[in-house]
Amino acid sequence: MRPRLPPNVPLSLLANSLSSPLPCTLAHLMVSQERQEPALPLPSNSSSAKRAAASMDASSPAPPLLLRAPTPSPSIDLPAAAGKAAAVFDLRREPKIPAPFLWPHEEARPTSAAELEVPVVDVGVLRNGDRAGLRRAAAQVASACATHGFFQVCGHGVDAALGRAALDGASDFFRLPLADKQRARRVPGTVSGYTSAHADRFASKLPWKETLSFGFHDGAASPVVVDYFTGTLGQDFEPMGRVYQRYCEKMKELSLTIMELLELSLGVERGYYREFFEDSRSIMRCNYYPPCPEPERTLGTGPHCDPTALTILLQDDVGGLEVLVDGEWRPVRPVPGAMVINIGDTFMIMDINIGPLHLRKYTANYFHLWTWDDGRGR
Known part of the structure; x- marks a missing residue:
């Protein structure tokens, strides 16, 4: 898997949530445009022009928006845990791609392959008594598990307003000045916190993105996500923390529902996966892909497989x-x-019934992507 930075899309956000020390699930959240930031570049062939049609194809040529010239601010140096400085890039202000972000052409070039057809599965059939629909959903998931391991779900019960609020919260955070975001800087060797392009971990082929990660456990005595935001960023961030607390709770519910469907699809005893993953610790990850001047030369995230279960x-x-x-x-x-x-x-x-996993990546939106701290993806 890889995230491709679609040509000229001004902004992308990706958030992963729910992964665990006993790895359980990883939930992602992505948005592409900063709606209240008119200075972001939006060239005429932007794929975002067809958002209403949910298409990744470029739109017909149209007059480009007038843009404000970016203010050069290549990087700042902060102390690293090992006693040496770690570069922190302010990607939104980069007039050109710094050398550490360049990827070999054969890795970063856009794909010309056809879209991957993945089934859209209605998980609501687990609750509505539609037995025929349940058999159909189980067959779709079984086929996906045996081939590429990807499917999409609808009827999941996650309120659209909650998803929108989570996307908006991530957008608001990443619009903060770099110095403010650095208050949540991730300490090397830990999971939670803010990082800029993982420059503290890698020296080349950096991903064109920023990330914010924080943990979640629904068995905690207090709302752990709210506590993280207020303890790290201050009381002004309590409302944002409450949004993500609720979002993580809904992702946990959805992950267990999907585990039930996987039980049916793979012929496993009912309740086996759900019980196994019910007491899991998780992580929510928000990845932000700033406007990129040369998306064909970098990636939002490099090729990787997720080490988690879901x-x-x-x-x-x-x-x-x-x-x-x-x-x-x-x-x-x-x-x-x-x-x-x-x-x-x-x-x-x-489960031996699942076929070989497939790499993925995210492309740069004038961007690619990564996951996790195991070094296989960036």
Whole structure:
């Protein structure tokens, strides 16, 4: 899997949530445009011009928007845990791609392959008594698990307003001045916090993105996400923390519902996966892809597999996700209101009925993507 930075799309956000020390689930959230930031570049062939049609295709030529020239601010140096300075890039202010972000042409070039057809599964059939629909959903998921490991879900019960609030909160955070975001800077060796392009971990082929991650556990005595935001960023961020607390709770509910469907699809005893993953610790990850001056030369995230059991991705209608199938990078078209589900390494190890996992990446929107701290993706 890889996230492709679609040409000229001004902004993308990706958030992963719900992964665990006993790896459980990873939930993602993606948005492509900063609606209240008119200075962001939006060239005439932007794929965002067809957002209403949920298409990744470029629009017909149209007059470009007038843009404000970016203020050069290449990077700042902050102390690293090992005693040496770690570069922190302010990507929104970069007039050109710094050398550490350049990827080899054969890795960063856009794909020309056809879209990957992934089934859209109605998980509501688990609750509405539609037995024929349940058999159909189970067959769709079984087929996806045996091939590329991707499917999309609708009827999931996650309120659209909550998803929108989570996207807006991420957008608001990443619009903050760099110094403010650095108050939440991730300490090397830990999971939670803010990072800029993982420059503290890698020196080359950096991903064109910023991330904010925080943990979640629904068995905690207090709202852990709210506590993280107020303890790290201050009381002014309590409302944002409450949005993400609720979003993480809904992602946990959805992940357990999907586990029930996987039980049916793979012929596993009812309740086995749900019980196994019910007491899990999770992480929510928000990835932001700033406007990129040369998206064909970099990636929002490099090719990777998720080490968790399950990935839940909420993306907007611009997309950028690509999956490697039969040697070709195939884009996955966003479906309005649906969430993309990806079976991860941990789940594949648990069940012999799941086929080989497929790499994915995210492309740069004038961007690619990564996950996790195991070094396989950036």
